[in-house]
Amino acid sequence: MKHRLKLNRGLLGAAVLTLGVAFATSSTAGEFDGVTLKVATWGGSWKKNIETKIVPKFEAMGGQIEFVTGSPQSNLAKLIAARGKAPFDVMEVLDAQQKDFFVTNDFIQKIDTASMPNKQYLEDWQYNDWRIASWHTQESICYNRDKFKELGLPDPITYNDLSHPKLAGRLSIPDITSGGGLANVGAMAHAAGGNEANIGPGLEMIKRLNALKFWSRGGEVVTQLQSGDVYAAVVHSGWCVRARNAGANVMTAHPKIGSKVGVHKHGWLVIMKSSENVKAANWFLNEYNDADFQLEYARNSGVVPVNSKAISMLKSDPVLAEMLQLDPELIANELRVDYSKADISDWNDKWNRSVSGQ
Amino acid sequence: MNTRWDLILLPSFVIIGILIVASQFIFLEGSFYKDLGLGRTGTDLQLTNYIRFFTDSFYLNTLWITVKTSGLATIFTLLLGFPVAYLIARMRSRWSMLLLAGIVVATFVTIVIKVFGLIIIFSADGLINKVLMGIGIVETPYTIIGNQTGVVVGLMHFTLGFGVLLLYSVIQTIPRSYEEAAQIHGASRWRMHYRVLLPLSLPGLTVGALMIFNMSMGAFTSAALLGGGRVFTLPVLIQRTVMMEVKYSMAGTLSAVLLVTVLLINLFSIILIRRLRSARLVIA
Amino acid sequence: MTTPVDKAAARHANEAAIIALRPKGPPPRRGLPWGRFLHLFYCSLSYIFLLSPMIVVIGASLHGGEYYTAIKFPPDEPSFQWYWKIPGDQLRALGLSFLLAGATALGACVLGIPAALGIVRGKIPGKTFISTVFRAPLQIPAIVTGIAFLQMFYLVGDATGFYLQGTFWGLYMGHVFVATPYVVGTVTAILQRFDMRLEEAAFSLGANRWSTFRRVTLPVIKPGVYAGALYAFMVSFGDVPISIFLTAPGYVTYPIELFYGLENDFDPSILASASLVIFFCLIALLAMQKLVGLDTLLRSGSR
Numbered sequence: 001m002k003h004r005l006k007l008n009r010g011l012l013g014a015a016v017l018t019l020g021v022a023f024a025t026s027s028t029a030g031e032f033d034g035v036t037l038k039v040a041t042w043g044g045s046w047k048k049n050i051e052t053k054i055v056p057k058f059e060a061m062g063g064q065i066e067f068v069t070g071s072p073q074s075n076l077a078k079l080i081a082a083r084g085k086a087p088f089d090v091m092e093v094l095d096a097q098q099k100d101f102f103v104t105n106d107f108i109q110k111i112d113t114a115s116m117p118n119k120q121y122l123e124d125w126q127y128n129d130w131r132i133a134s135w136h137t138q139e140s141i142c143y144n145r146d147k148f149k150e151l152g153l154p155d156p157i158t159y160n161d162l163s164h165p166k167l168a169g170r171l172s173i174p175d176i177t178s179g180g181g182l183a184n185v186g187a188m189a190h191a192a193g194g195n196e197a198n199i200g201p202g203l204e205m206i207k208r209l210n211a212l213k214f215w216s217r218g219g220e221v222v223t224q225l226q227s228g229d230v231y232a233a234v235v236h237s238g239w240c241v242r243a244r245n246a247g248a249n250v251m252t253a254h255p256k257i258g259s260k261v262g263v264h265k266h267g268w269l270v271i272m273k274s275s276e277n278v279k280a281a282n283w284f285l286n287e288y289n290d291a292d293f294q295l296e297y298a299r300n301s302g303v304v305p306v307n308s309k310a311i312s313m314l315k316s317d318p319v320l321a322e323m324l325q326l327d328p329e330l331i332a333n334e335l336r337v338d339y340s341k342a343d344i345s346d347w348n349d350k351w352n353r354s355v356s357g358q
Numbered sequence: 359m360n361t362r363w364d365l366i367l368l369p370s371f372v373i374i375g376i377l378i379v380a381s382q383f384i385f386l387e388g389s390f391y392k393d394l395g396l397g398r399t400g401t402d403l404q405l406t407n408y409i410r411f412f413t414d415s416f417y418l419n420t421l422w423i424t425v426k427t428s429g430l431a432t433i434f435t436l437l438l439g440f441p442v443a444y445l446i447a448r449m450r451s452r453w454s455m456l457l458l459a460g461i462v463v464a465t466f467v468t469i470v471i472k473v474f475g476l477i478i479i480f481s482a483d484g485l486i487n488k489v490l491m492g493i494g495i496v497e498t499p500y501t502i503i504g505n506q507t508g509v510v511v512g513l514m515h516f517t518l519g520f521g522v523l524l525l526y527s528v529i530q531t532i533p534r535s536y537e538e539a540a541q542i543h544g545a546s547r548w549r550m551h552y553r554v555l556l557p558l559s560l561p562g563l564t565v566g567a568l569m570i571f572n573m574s575m576g577a578f579t580s581a582a583l584l585g586g587g588r589v590f591t592l593p594v595l596i597q598r599t600v601m602m603e604v605k606y607s608m609a610g611t612l613s614a615v616l617l618v619t620v621l622l623i624n625l626f627s628i629i630l631i632r633r634l635r636s637a638r639l640v641i642a
Numbered sequence: 643m644t645t646p647v648d649k650a651a652a653r654h655a656n657e658a659a660i661i662a663l664r665p666k667g668p669p670p671r672r673g674l675p676w677g678r679f680l681h682l683f684y685c686s687l688s689y690i691f692l693l694s695p696m697i698v699v700i701g702a703s704l705h706g707g708e709y710y711t712a713i714k715f716p717p718d719e720p721s722f723q724w725y726w727k728i729p730g731d732q733l734r735a736l737g738l739s740f741l742l743a744g745a746t747a748l749g750a751c752v753l754g755i756p757a758a759l760g761i762v763r764g765k766i767p768g769k770t771f772i773s774t775v776f777r778a779p780l781q782i783p784a785i786v787t788g789i790a791f792l793q794m795f796y797l798v799g800d801a802t803g804f805y806l807q808g809t810f811w812g813l814y815m816g817h818v819f820v821a822t823p824y825v826v827g828t829v830t831a832i833l834q835r836f837d838m839r840l841e842e843a844a845f846s847l848g849a850n851r852w853s854t855f856r857r858v859t860l861p862v863i864k865p866g867v868y869a870g871a872l873y874a875f876m877v878s879f880g881d882v883p884i885s886i887f888l889t890a891p892g893y894v895t896y897p898i899e900l901f902y903g904l905e906n907d908f909d910p911s912i913l914a915s916a917s918l919v920i921f922f923c924l925i926a927l928l929a930m931q932k933l934v935g936l937d938t939l940l941r942s943g944s945r
Contacts, residue, residue: 043902043904043907043909044903044904044907044908046906046907069731069903070902070905071902071905071906077604080396081604081807083796087808087890169498169501177598179906212504213587214504214588215586216587217583217904217906218906218908219713219904219906219908220477220908223474223908227481227483227484228481228483229499229503246714348598352416353416355587356420363765364765364766365764366759366760367761367764367772368760369756370754370760371757371776374753374778374779374819377819378779378782381787381790381791381793382790384794385786385790388793438688438691439688441688442688445685459927459931460689461692462872462876462927463923463924464692464696465876465880466919466923467695467699467919468882468896469882470900470901470904471900471912472696472699474698474713474913475697475698475699476695478698478702478713479694479695479698514691515695516880518692519692520873523873527828527831568781572780572781575783576784576785576787576883577785578785579882593785593883596785596786596789597785597883597886606789610789613783613789613790616785616786621781624781
């Protein structure tokens, strides 16, 4: 890694120099002078939200934030590739990666929750010594109301309602490698009578649904929802909100699975073991749970806050209130896949075999 | 003149040679360890991964789809590319360079972006489907997203630019006078193409075809983005195995199979073409 | 790469012409106007196939809406707003890609030209083997090259402490590796047609080796060098399968930036930057046509 560090330091030096000049005039010595915090997260609006809300604050304190864009899965691959010396300080991980991150704690260091006042807005299970919640998404069915009316179909309630012949080839289902892939495979397994240890029934159901494609890039789903290529898609509600914003007459349906309604996917923030910017990293974790930022996130990306204050503020937004489940009781009744019972490698293998034959 | 041309070749040869041997050796060796996931591997050399590959119809089918889509992409790229290359090569006006520039520029736009254009073009309410359904060729909207056709189309977008440029330079090496001579002596356009142009460009065509085929065999973007998550080619599986499952030695095995397949097909084609060519000479 | 072309050309030329001479079947319909028309029609289909996605991309980049997550074509209220909103990451990635592709073209020439000279002119045993080695990077699937280089860099790194993955030089090695065969191929093709007596004449007139090379050989092989360099540039600029393994966080090429950037949201500025690439390349090519003449640049054949 020495070589790369040298190169980066060159770039960094230049950046710091220009920054230094910029700040010399205002001369506010910040708490994070010269600190570059590297954050591994998705690109797109995800990154943009952090850039508009958190980055200016951090820069005012003298530091800089760089992004390592990619899905949590590919960022895990980068982490392993770097052999312990993580190329970033803070990382967003999925609940589905719990075995990779939370069982052995090989990759992460303890966080300092005492320095995070925003944890007061979280539930107890949403933070511990190793991690803090960042957001949650509600995996749902996003359907085109006009098309459903046109075809004389009732609004969907369960996944099974999508197996209508009129919808054949007009559905988009998340690929297992996409962010919501594992959550939806798990949920569909439950819906079809299986469970985490037995996803076979879920895969059978997916086969029956006869999807147009298994999406891995949300932008494509929204494009296809809008162009009329797909009439319904299994996506997290945020994508449905974005499709609505893009002009499609779409609505979310939180699928009924047994006594549960809706599917809950949780995001977590962790600090990498090799990080040396511990203080800045903890600061970032706290800012991420700031109500103002979480609200921004929700409005732009349709991601549901974990900050309870932000959740209650969202209720005044007509579109989000309509499309998301914002009542704490409703949220509590969403299905949560228990990944401790899942063998993800096996899931991947079974998935590949199942979909490649279709 | 005693310039030692062979000596000036040496540095390049050593560099390329070392890079080939070092890189291939390491990953070939890695493929013989049992894969334990998350970047960990077993310590004993064994054939586990290979046995798994060759006893599993899923993997064998993946190999077949890879060869099939690459082969189809090669054929269609040549079919679309040759007339264009011929047109440009034989054009006497300045327009030819604009046509060539169009091809080159199209190659500069990555398929990562083009796929959005393709989605729109082939969308259910898009132009192509309106025309197809209007004439009555298809009843339900036709799509290339999420099937092997899409993968072939994606590969063609990736290789067509290179193909045209290569064929262009091949056709350039065939003096125009041969064709003119043939035509003056009464050969029809098609006969001229078939009896003069084709045999003359066959060696270059073979090289070009193999280049396009090899490029397709190693490309994963088209299959990953246009295959709709259900067309598994070896490159797609390799990318998933490394980036999503972090299984290096299994990925090594998949890569080794891909590599050997490509080399064998190259070898086989070259031998076949040599045979064909000598046969043709005998007939002539 | 095109070794057999000329030999075959020479060998077949006469036979072919003779075969064509023999009249067979009905009298030829020469100068058939719609034979040419069909050809042009067919070619325009090829162009439509190749260019239509790009037209959609350029068109959609003019979208005027405030924020959207889907591609819309044709755009509502055209505007150039997204061109001003191209984020720094994309520009940085574009910069890296152009730099890398340029450097790759140069590196491929540095390795490829001597190789071609040696292959054509050297009197060494095992020429077939040598040219096979130089062609090999084209036959190794790109994704295999990517993963093999990645593992090689790990191993070298573990042994020496210098990790090349994610550095410019690591990426550069991978790109030059796959690009060199193109230069070797195009230059070899030209050299085989080159009349060595020209050089001998210059040499006998007292020019030294270097100036003979510079004044006589280089101008002759120039078209091959340009063509090879163009291939090298194209290969490097568009590469995904190698770069995806060898780039590092915060240090990515343009196609990789898009590949990961599009994993989450759709950002219309991506269409804008892609359109910029199209325009930039078109302008660069036309400028080259004006300055050096693209025709001579790519016209590697003798006529």
